[in-house]
Amino acid sequence: MNTRMIRLFTGPKVEYSNCSIVNRFEEQVNNHPDKIAILTEGESFTYKDIQTRVNRLSHYLKNGLKIEYGDIVGILSNRRPEFIIGVLAILKIGAAYMPIDRNYPQTRIKYMIENSGSKILLLPVREAEMCENIGVNNVYIDEIINQTYFDIVDKESTIEPYENNLMYVIYTSGSTGNPKGAKVKCHSFLNLLNWYIDELKLKEDDRVLFFTSISFDLAQKNIFAPLITGASICLFSKDQFNVRAISDLIENQNITLINTTPSAFLPIIEYNQKDQFKKLTSLRNVVLGGEALNIYQYLPWLNSEECESNLYNTYGPTECTDIAAFYKVDRRKKDTLSKVPIGIPINNVEIYCIKEEEVDGPWEVYIGGEGVGAGYLNLPEDTAMRFIYLSDNPNKLLYRTGDLVTITLDGNLEFVGRVDNQYKIRGHRIEVEEIESFLARHDHINNSAVLVKERNESKFLCLYYESNNHLTELEVKQYMQAHLPEYMVPDFIVQLDELPLNHHGKVDKQSLPDLRAAPEPSLSSQEHIEENVRLILKKYTKFPEQIDYLDSEENLEHLGIDSIVYISVLVAIETEYNLQFEDEMLEPRSLPNLRSIVNHIQGAMK
Structure with a gap:
């Protein structure tokens, strides 16, 4: 009979205060009520402004709508102050929040509301039309927080959550045709938050840029970490990814911290290379996660005189509170780093690497410790399959990730693949x-x-x-x-x-056959420019050989060119032709095909 080999990696044991997020936020209100907490387009909110609105909404949720301790409350928004006020109000009364991206289809939103048992849907008035038929009472955040009547409850007390109380539920992809709700506990999230603040040395003068989806697990800590350290959150509120606007925001607001995926940060690097990354000089920490990090793509920035930032690669499933392991890139070794590891466990987290003794090859990752979540909402069988106890340690709950790693000579973990058909894109x-x-x-x-x-x-x-x-x-x-x-x-x-x-x-x-190539087109009159643009497209598209057969009128989305790839293409064209696209051109629908791009270049060169 085969025996299992187990390698255990343990993060530092650190004791943290169990003081709730809302209480820690309110401490910052008392320390500097007039300091800017949230900045967004055209407006800003002080710590006191936020607290006043949180108290109004929490009072209405608890006393007007009878939201109870432990309830799950759906909240739909984009990156706006109403979202942050909403989640703080939900947490203040001891409930848990469920973030819903406003861009989700209505059928998915309706399923999440029904499956979670949310009694209401919190949302801004501007989203009312898209959520008319969700099946629960819509409660408009901005209407409630602007009611001065509720100022009589400014002293509304905060309910301290129990250790195993839910913090939030995030829906992830599921194999049954419906998403599944991963439950994250308050104390697990506090452990992540405390490590994040300590590792990055966050303090009052930090400014955190928030430009990921609100329903992304990595987004959650970037809401709360600034607010409990006296720092500021800068919200990028545009729906479309706009690399120029983001770069200007970093420069104008002196952003010090960005946390996103490599595929979202890379266009920012590429766009700023032509100006020697001068707009990025304020960055002190860039934390990337969610997919593989290719260090070679970042070397021009890391090697520039303007770069004084740390670069982190992070790893962790939603079920284990976002980050379970991290790797801080050593600037002295970056040029010889062939593959960026996922690193070592964060504080109070354990990673078990397990495989059969006779089997060569990678280890499967199991995660234990403070970060392990509370399973899947209303899915006991799925929970039992993933959240398990080892036979030789029946008191230790582990999450079986399905991720495969190898172990480097210096004790870091390297991600190499999956045991199933789950992917990150x-x-x-x-x-x-x-x-x-x-x-x-x-x-x-x-x-x-x-x-x-x-x-x-x-x-x-x-x-x-x-x-x-x-x-x-x-x-x-x-x-x-x-x-x-x-x-x-x-x-x-x-x-x-x-x-x-x-x-x-x-x-x-x-x-299954290879993907079919498009029919060969006839050449247009702007042959020279078109051929140059085709060469640029080849660099970024997923099937460069298809560019030779691309009809100039065919929609670029058919080649799998999403908004982030599209931005990279336009940045390369700007560099090639020494021109600048207007902001409205930075959305794929503006220049949807090769012909429209070529015509725009010709017009700009006249």
């Missing part, structure tokens, strides 16, 4: 079975298979399907866009007469 966790299960509900889709492919170190989704009713690829894409988040809609969709099957009767994904 642009930081979002995706189980391809969820997409396949969802498509199985469509009356006219007989069978489907989703593959994750990689090109130019960028992962993307490809869908193959067969239809009994001549369902077009465009119709399939529109159907998915209406029901799934943008990051789960495949970049390439291919219809086949019949999907290949193996001898077990299952889809043989290894036998």
